[in-house]
Amino acid sequence: MQNLWNEADLQQSVAEQCRLPEVQTELAELVYASRLLGSESSLVMHGGGNTSVKCELVDMVGNRAEVLLIKASGVDLSRVTGRDYTPLRLIPLRKLVELFTHNDSISEEALRRFSTKEFKHLLLLNMFSLTDHMAENRLTPSIETLLHAFLPHRFILHTHSFALLTVSNQPDGERLCRETLGENFGSVPYIKPGLGLARSAASVYEANPEINGLVLQKHGLVTFGSTAREAYTRMIEAVSMLEHRIARAGRKTFPSISLPQAIAPLEIIAPVIRGACVEEKSPGMREYHQFILDFRTSSDILQYVNSVDLVRMSQRGAMTPDFIIRTKNKPLLVPAPDADNIAGFKAAVHEAVQRYCEEYTDYFTVQQQASDMQVTMLDPLPRVVLVPGFGLFGLGKTAESAAVNADIATCTASAILDAESLGTFETISDREAFEIEYWDMEQAKMTKVHHDVFAGKVVLVTGAASGIGLATAKAFRQRGAELVILDLTRESLDRAAEELGGSVLALTCDVTSRREVRAAFDAACRRFGGVDIVVSNVGAAIQGRIGEVADDLLRKSFEINFFSHQSIAQEAVKIMKLQGTGGVLLFNVSKQAVNPGPDFGPYGLPKAATMFLVRQYALDHGRDGIRANGINADRIRSGLLTAEMIKARSAARGLSEREYMAGNLLQLEVTAEDVAEAFVHLALEIRTTGSITTVDGGNIAAALR
Numbered sequence: 001m002q003n004l005w006n007e008a009d010l011q012q013s014v015a016e017q018c019r020l021p022e023v024q025t026e027l028a029e030l031v032y033a034s035r036l037l038g039s040e041s042s043l044v045m046h047g048g049g050n051t052s053v054k055c056e057l058v059d060m061v062g063n064r065a066e067v068l069l070i071k072a073s074g075v076d077l078s079r080v081t082g083r084d085y086t087p088l089r090l091i092p093l094r095k096l097v098e099l100f101t102h103n104d105s106i107s108e109e110a111l112r113r114f115s116t117k118e119f120k121h122l123l124l125l126n127m128f129s130l131t132d133h134m135a136e137n138r139l140t141p142s143i144e145t146l147l148h149a150f151l152p153h154r155f156i157l158h159t160h161s162f163a164l165l166t167v168s169n170q171p172d173g174e175r176l177c178r179e180t181l182g183e184n185f186g187s188v189p190y191i192k193p194g195l196g197l198a199r200s201a202a203s204v205y206e207a208n209p210e211i212n213g214l215v216l217q218k219h220g221l222v223t224f225g226s227t228a229r230e231a232y233t234r235m236i237e238a239v240s241m242l243e244h245r246i247a248r249a250g251r252k253t254f255p256s257i258s259l260p261q262a263i264a265p266l267e268i269i270a271p272v273i274r275g276a277c278v279e280e281k282s283p284g285m286r287e288y289h290q291f292i293l294d295f296r297t298s299s300d301i302l303q304y305v306n307s308v309d310l311v312r313m314s315q316r317g318a319m320t321p322d323f324i325i326r327t328k329n330k331p332l333l334v335p336a337p338d339a340d341n342i343a344g345f346k347a348a349v350h351e352a353v354q355r356y357c358e359e360y361t362d363y364f365t366v367q368q369q370a371s372d373m374q375v376t377m378l379d380p381l382p383r384v385v386l387v388p389g390f391g392l393f394g395l396g397k398t399a400e401s402a403a404v405n406a407d408i409a410t411c412t413a414s415a416i417l418d419a420e421s422l423g424t425f426e427t428i429s430d431r432e433a434f435e436i437e438y439w440d441m442e443q444a445k446m447t448k449v450h451h452d453v454f455a456g457k458v459v460l461v462t463g464a465a466s467g468i469g470l471a472t473a474k475a476f477r478q479r480g481a482e483l484v485i486l487d488l489t490r491e492s493l494d495r496a497a498e499e500l501g502g503s504v505l506a507l508t509c510d511v512t513s514r515r516e517v518r519a520a521f522d523a524a525c526r527r528f529g530g531v532d533i534v535v536s537n538v539g540a541a542i543q544g545r546i547g548e549v550a551d552d553l554l555r556k557s558f559e560i561n562f563f564s565h566q567s568i569a570q571e572a573v574k575i576m577k578l579q580g581t582g583g584v585l586l587f588n589v590s591k592q593a594v595n596p597g598p599d600f601g602p603y604g605l606p607k608a609a610t611m612f613l614v615r616q617y618a619l620d621h622g623r624d625g626i627r628a629n630g631i632n633a634d635r636i637r638s639g640l641l642t643a644e645m646i647k648a649r650s651a652a653r654g655l656s657e658r659e660y661m662a663g664n665l666l667q668l669e670v671t672a673e674d675v676a677e678a679f680v681h682l683a684l685e686i687r688t689t690g691s692i693t694t695v696d697g698g699n700i701a702a703a704l705r
Contacts, residue, residue, distance in 0.1 A: 001043075001163075001243060003236045004036050005229055023082030026055045027069050029228040030155060031082055034071065036232060038078030041411065043159040043239065046404045047074045048322045049220070052148040052156045053228070054090060066090040068149050072139030086141040093149035096195075146198035151205055153224035155231040160320045162415045163242035164221040169319065170423045177215045180245045181238055186211045190218045190428055192321070192435050213238060218428055219320055249422045256306040259389040262339035266295060267525040268578065269337045269390060272346045274529040275579030276353040277332075277381050277395060286625045287686050288581045289379070290456040292482055293529025294402035296410045297391030304413040305386045313420060314386060317427040319412050321436040327394075327405050329433040332356045332382035336389040346578075356382055367434035375438040384409040397455045399482050399503040399528065452480030453684065458528045460484040460521075462511055462568060463538035465492035467638030468588060471672035472535050473500055475680045484524045484531070486511065511538050511564035521571040533584040533683050534572040536565045539607070541641070546601030554602050561606035562613070569617055573626060582625025584683050587614050588675075589692060591634040595702035611692060618690030627689040629682040632704075633675045634696035635661055665698025 010032050017028035030053045037043050037051070052070040069085040071077065142148075148156050167176045174187050186204040191197040201214055201222070212234045213223035221238060225231035270293050278288040307313065310333065317329045334352045337345045360380035368375065383405045385393040392413065394406025419425035428436075459476045463469035464485035473485050477500050485500070486509040487493050493506040505527045509520045524531050542557040544550075569585050576583035592604035593611040610630070617628035635641060650660035661669040678695045682688065692704055 001040065001236050001239045003233060004039070005033075005232060010229075017082045020082050024055060024057065026053050026154075026228075027082050027085060029053075030069070030085075031080055033155070033157065033228040033232040034077045034080050037157060037159055037235065038076060038080065041407065042162045043235075044077050045160070045323075045408055045411065046326070047076050048320075049077050049157075049159045050142040050144050050148070051077065051080075051158065052085075052142075054154050057087065068093065068145070070142050070145050070148050073142050075139070084139065086139050088141060088145065088149070090149060093146065096146065096150070143193045144197075146195055147193075147201050147222070150198045150202040151224060153231075154226050155228045156222065156224045157231045157235050158216075158220055158222045159235060159239075160220045160322050161235075161239050161242065162319065162411055163239050163246060164215065165218070165319045166246055166415050166418045166422065167242050168215060168217050168219075169419055169425055169427050171426050172423070173426070174215075174217055176245070176423075177217070177242075180241055181215065183208075184212045185238065186214045188214055188216050190216070190432065192432065192439070193219075220322075246418050246422060249418075251417065252421045254303055254307040254309065254417065254420070256303075257308050257310075257336070257388060259306065259336050260338035260340070263389045264337040264339040264342060264345065266390075267522040268339075268342060269345075269387065270295065270393070270525045271530040271575050271578035272337075272342070272349055273334065273385055273387075273393060275581050276346075276349045277385070278581055279379055279381060285686060286582050290532065290581065291381075291395040291397065291529070292399050292402040292456060292458065294394040294396070294399065294406040295391060295526065295529075296394070296406045298410070300414045300417060301391050301410060302389075304417055305388045305390070305392060309420070310386065310388070313416050313425055316425055317430075317433055319415050319427065321428060321433070323408050323412070324433055324437045326401075327383045327408050328360070329430070329437065330382075331384035331386050331392075331409065333386050333388075337387065346580075353382070356380070363430060363434070367431055368438075370431060371435060373435070373438055378437075393529070397451050398480070452478075454479045454481035454533075457481045457532045458484065458524060458530060459533040459535065459683075460486070460524055460531050460572070461535040461537060462486045462509070462564075465489070465496040468633070468636060468672045468675045469535070469537045470496050470499070471676040472537065472679050473504075475673070475676040476533070476683075477502065477504075479680065481533070482528050484520070484528070486520055511536075511568060512559045514567050517564075517567045517571055521575060525575060530579050531572055531575050531583070532579075532581075533586065534568060535586045535588070535679055536568040537588040538564055539588060539590065540603075541600070541645070542602040543599050544602045545599050546605075549602050554605075557602040558606045558609075561603060562609045565610050565613060569613070569628075573617075573621060573624070576626055577624055582627070585614075585617055585626060585628040586679050586682055587628070587630040589614065589630040589632050591632045591694070591696055591699060591702040593632060593692075594704060595699065614692065615690045622689055627682075627686075629685075629688060629691045629693065631675055631678050631682070632692055632694045632696065632702065633670065633678075634699055634702065635663070636670060636672055636675060637661075638672060662697070664696055665700070668697050670695060670697045 013032040014028040017023045017031050030051055034051045050071045052068055054068050057067045058064050067087045068090045069087050071080060072084050072086050075084040144158060167180060170176055186208055188201050188204050191200050215221060223231050223234040225234060274293050278290050281287045281289060315330050318324050335348045357380040364377045383395045392409050394402045394409055396402035396405055416425050454476055459481040461469050461473045464473045465487035473483055477483055483500060484505045485496060486507050490508055497504045497506040507520050507523055509516045511517055540560045544553060565587055572585060587610055589611045590607045592600055593607040596604040614628050614630040646657055650657045675695050678693050
């Protein structure tokens, strides 16, 4: 592993961090070292690892104290700043060293009870506020705080190095680590993070104060030093030694299972898996808690998932306990997807998910009784799915969390292959895994994340770069949905994606081309795993006197204002049926469907057909749990009703533009945002289908009933 320390970069980083009033030079140096560690995914991943510095500081009212500054729980080291460190008074914490490390009368069970019930309260009591900002924005201290407090060193770094885990996750891992790292590192047997681990680490250090760090067996690597650079250099040197040990062993050949002649494509596999990995919100309601999928494949992943030993290797457990709260301890295995038997693959995946949930429930029941932990079972669904012949998926409530789980699974696949080449992969027991998975200090990392009503849902919006489409995309985004947005030009889509933020999939698409529409839905499946809600919004206000309009103009209007909606809906239904979890089709119809205007026949006729298309989809696909509803809007400023058109039509009626736009019973202009909220409302109405909602401020002539 390369040592990335650079003095010029350090000085620039320190200057940047020290602009914050609560950041001292020592902390700024720690931030630099931490970011270097965070830049290496093989050292820490997505909030893993922790770092600290001990120094003397002055609080808001002038009191001076020895303080431990430790990275807050869940903060990603790659993006850490000085404000992501929680300050704690060090002297009270050090008194615990004497109490707990030199008192043999305290049992392991007492330590376990202390860790789970009083640990967080202890830390919060010793928080130290340097500024008003820290007082108001207190972060949760790392669960490893006591380990850092019990060791005397100024700078302490802790990673979950995959090289270390590969060597230590062996039946003889302690011997292998000692042979590789020599006497410069102490060895701490696996203990759940908290007071017990801190006490054991302190005892190992006191037995040999000359060591440069600690191996936390089947957990991670700790290095320390009098400067941030010294601690960092020791980490890189140790990891490099471990990597060289792994490289010497070489990668053995892993025999492969027999695979089907043709593997199904990603756009088929993903919706099948996504549809199987769901939990019904309420029995019989056909509304589900769903996940976003993130797909990965590589030569290492394929070697892993195709191995005849995949069941044995993958079901041993997570590489490090830190991953369990995200990925669960074990992944789901499904059969290889035979392109010639999709129905058989779908049935097998559903059976595999059911079996996984039953086994997880049994695991919870047995371990909850054995541990006597008073906890409620989490959902039993997998967060990683391994697919022979294909690759793996990470599952999460958001695209970001799905990507995190896919990252972890990808690195785990390579690390397990290395571990099996070195010896035999072995990790912690089910009991130890359960105590981590259901420890409230670990759970706090996940439960503090709020998921909105459309979390886990994928929403596709056409004509989404402006007007009603963009407003609708924003409305769903604000409520937690992942977005696929379609429009004609790359430039307009890029602007819209920037406004929307997050992991938006923005695709150019001519909705009158079935080929481009199909390609867009395939891309949505490849990116997110499927589609749940479709807003078919595109339209063009083509005008002409019906008795004089040319056939080609009328046909053009039908292509954009009717057949595009049919193409979008048909492609959506294919995916929704593969998922088997229902879905929502939403159409922008128009008041022209029921209240035609003069010289607007080329626009109104296909819109009237689209209104009946809504009802036909409701009729034919209600049995599939697919709801179809539409919006009849009027006089919305957009690409259809342009500023020029507003000016012309208001002048023709002898009205001001304001009067024309508010020409309804409520005398209020209706906005794109009003239409967007109506689409959101219809998406949430689980017992409504075949409905046309009017959003026009009141127009009796356009009323359906």
